[in-house]
Amino acid sequence: MAVTGDSAVFCRRIITNGSDVSSKNWVFRVSANPLRFGFNAEKLKGSKVKIGVRAAVELGVSKSLEGSLGLDVVIEGELREKGFLGLRKTKLVCTIGPACCSFEDLERLALAGMNVARFNMCHNTREWHRDVIRRIKRLNEEKGFCVSVMIDTEGSQHVIDHGAPSSVKAEDGSIWLFTTEKFEGSRPFTVQANYEGFSEGIVVGDELVIDGGMASFEVIEKIENGLRCKCIDPGLLLPRAKLSFWRNGKLVEKNQDLPTLSTKDWSDIEFGISERVDFIAMSFVNDADAIKQLKNYLSAKTPKPIRVLAKIESLESLHKLEEIVEVSDGIMVARGDLGVEIPLEQIPAVQQKITHVCRQLNKPVIVASQLLESMIEYPTPTRAEVADVSEAVRQYADALMLSGESAIGSYGQKALSVLRMTSSRMELWSREENQQNGLQQRQLGQSLPDVIAEQICNCSVEMANNLGVDAIFVYTKHGHMASLLSRNRPCPPVFAFTNDDSTRMAMNLQWGVMPFLVDLSDDMEANISKTIDLMKTKGMVKEGDAVLVVSDAIPSCGNPNVFQSIQVKTIV
Numbered sequence: 162m163a164v165t166g167d168s169a170v171f172c173r174r175i176i177t178n179g180s181d182v183s184s185k186n187w188v189f190r191v192s193a194n195p196l197r198f199g200f201n202a203e204k205l206k207g208s209k210v211k212i213g214v215r216a217a218v219e220l221g222v223s224k225s226l227e228g229s230l231g232l233d234v235v236i237e238g239e240l241r242e243k244g245f246l247g248l249r250k251t252k253l254v255c256t257i258g259p260a261c262c263s264f265e266d267l268e269r270l271a272l273a274g275m276n277v278a279r280f281n282m283c284h285n286t287r288e289w290h291r292d293v294i295r296r297i298k299r300l301n302e303e304k305g306f307c308v309s310v311m312i313d314t315e316g317s318q319h320v321i322d323h324g325a326p327s328s329v330k331a332e333d334g335s336i337w338l339f340t341t342e343k344f345e346g347s348r349p350f351t352v353q354a355n356y357e358g359f360s361e362g363i364v365v366g367d368e369l370v371i372d373g374g375m376a377s378f379e380v381i382e383k384i385e386n387g388l389r390c391k392c393i394d395p396g397l398l399l400p401r402a403k404l405s406f407w408r409n410g411k412l413v414e415k416n417q418d419l420p421t422l423s424t425k426d427w428s429d430i431e432f433g434i435s436e437r438v439d440f441i442a443m444s445f446v447n448d449a450d451a452i453k454q455l456k457n458y459l460s461a462k463t464p465k466p467i468r469v470l471a472k473i474e475s476l477e478s479l480h481k482l483e484e485i486v487e488v489s490d491g492i493m494v495a496r497g498d499l500g501v502e503i504p505l506e507q508i509p510a511v512q513q514k515i516t517h518v519c520r521q522l523n524k525p526v527i528v529a530s531q532l533l534e535s536m537i538e539y540p541t542p543t544r545a546e547v548a549d550v551s552e553a554v555r556q557y558a559d560a561l562m563l564s565g566e567s568a569i570g571s572y573g574q575k576a577l578s579v580l581r582m583t584s585s586r587m588e589l590w591s592r593e594e595n596q597q598n599g600l601q602q603r604q605l606g607q608s609l610p611d612v613i614a615e616q617i618c619n620c621s622v623e624m625a626n627n628l629g630v631d632a633i634f635v636y637t638k639h640g641h642m643a644s645l646l647s648r649n650r651p652c653p654p655v656f657a658f659t660n661d662d663s664t665r666m667a668m669n670l671q672w673g674v675m676p677f678l679v680d681l682s683d684d685m686e687a688n689i690s691k692t693i694d695l696m697k698t699k700g701m702v703k704e705g706d707a708v709l710v711v712s713d714a715i716p717s718c719g720n721p722n723v724f725q726s727i728q729v730k731t732i733v
């Protein structure tokens with residue numbers, strides 16, 4: 162193995178972590194060739210083993226420790242403290258920005274319950290993103306957290322800028338020029354549009370709306386390079402504002418001519434691959450093709466699966482919602498930009514519809530933007546914000562997201578606590594109100610094995626709820642069984658055991674699923690008893706606890722038998 166670079170940290174941790182690893186043979190995967198090394202950990206302990214960066218990458222992925230459960234330390238702590246039903250089901254995503262990017266800040270967010278860290282590629286330099294992503298990985302490695310990393314593409318957005326550093330007021334009746342002409346600094350009553358052709362197809366009398374209603378203008382004249390407009394609804398123009406055009410109360414759709422993935426997005430995607438991110442959220446998705454294109458690209462490019470999320474933030478994407486959800490690995494309800502393209506009063510119903518479709522089609526859904534906006538400045542949320550968060554939890558969204566609250570706000574950690582407390586409270590209320598089984602499940606599977614898996618999961622959840630078991634255990638390679646259980650929004654938590662690290666990181670977005678990374682063999686009974694023993698040793702389950710165990714293993718070695726089962730076990 163090529164031995165360069167300084168990646169000793171990885172090895173040292175493997176060797177010294179846990180006492181029973183000293184005589185283990187570790188399988189290190191280098192590219193596609195599995196190499197088997199006999200390691201005597203005692204001899205190596207404390208010494209520096211230098212390995213190539215690429216090797217370290219694979220090593221981190223294929224590491225699955227004998228005697229370890231690979232459960233996030235925060236979930237483990239909550240389980241000990243609050244018991245099975247005390248575990249929060251709704252997952253939490255934090256946008257990382259200058260206000261929360263030090264190792265200590267990130268650790269505080271992880272401790273406060275961050276499941277996924279989001280990096281918005283619209284802002285800051287690639288070097289900044291690289292450093293902070295690596296900090297998260299180090300946090301996971303060194304402190305036992307399991308925080309997934311998501312990058313969010315910039316996309317081709319229609320933005321305008323007045324060139325001044327802060328906001329500019331537009332007074333009623335004032336006349337403004339919107340132009341594609343490029344100039345430095347700012348000029349009075351002049352706004353630059355970032356793309357040629359922004360005024361194409363626009364006619365005198367159309368309405369130009371800034372940021373979904375911050376200010377509105379009427380187009381009074383078409384001129385070379387732009388539009389002359391009169392302010393008809395005074396307000397503020399922020400730097401990098403978004404604009405939309407309306408005619409007779411309807412949006413004039415202009416997104417179709419923009420590519421969903423720009424040249425910059427493609428290089429950000431390369432960056433995401435090289436930094437081994439877990440999710441790529443694609444901005445301004447308009448149809449299923451863009452998602453398919455990226456997924457194909459990723460599967461050809463990297464052996465480690467990266468999940469692709471579609472952001473629903475245009476009118477066009479709402480027209481094609483089902484086809485987009487079907488091909489994506491998850492969805493983000495990006496209410497910020499959505500509010501530029503649809504009237505604000507329609508957003509609650511649209512959110513409800515998207516979360517419903519995602520649940521039907523078994524895809525995780527994140528509700529995003531302005532959940533606790535006032536907390537960017539203030540240490541407490543408004544009552545209305547808490548009600549909004551509660552509503553998303555009541556709709557059984559898989560995850561909630563902080564944006565500016567964590568990225569630039571003064572109270573990011575507090576905001577995260579508000580999400581945590583509010584979701585826990587609402588989940589408890591839903592459980593007590595017994596609203597758990599509200600959804601008639603649409604059959605998803607096409608083949609018999611798929612239909613069987615689905616039925617097993619539906620029935621398992623019904624059984625688990627009726628029996629009042631403490632937890633559901635599931636053994637899963639790609640997370641499919643875990644997601645089918647989660648889809649039924651069971652009362653007990655789903656403990657999902659996988660030996661695939663990318664599956665574990667992906668399950669961080671799934672409602673009620675607690676991901677574990679363990680060694681699994683083809684012998685399902687052995688897996689079950691091994692994990693139960695391990696959990697008992699670690700005090701995570703105790704005598705008398707009842708668990709419902711779901712397994713779906715297709716034994717290898719050409720055995721055509723599909724082994725699927727539901728068992729109820731009382732821990733002895």
Ligand SMILES: Nc1ncnc2c1ncn2[C@@H]1O[C@H](COP(=O)(O)OP(=O)(O)OP(=O)(O)O)[C@@H](O)[C@H]1O
Nearest residue numbers: 256257258259281283284285497498564565568569
């Ligand atoms: N990495 C960063 N560096 C600097 N500022 C950031 C960073 N990430 C976010 N911010 C700030 O936080 C604010 C909110 O962040 P967020 O990424 O949610 O913006 P957004 O406009 O809602 O997202 P999008 O651009 O995807 O629509 C941004 O307007 C920006 O000012």
Ligand SMILES: CC(=O)C(=O)O
Nearest residue numbers: 495496497498529530
């Ligand atoms: C999150 C995001 O992109 C939006 O709300 O527009």
Ligand SMILES: [K+]
Nearest residue numbers: 313314315444
């Ligand atoms: K973005």
Ligand SMILES: [Mg+2]
Nearest residue numbers: 474495497498
């Ligand atoms: Mg957006």
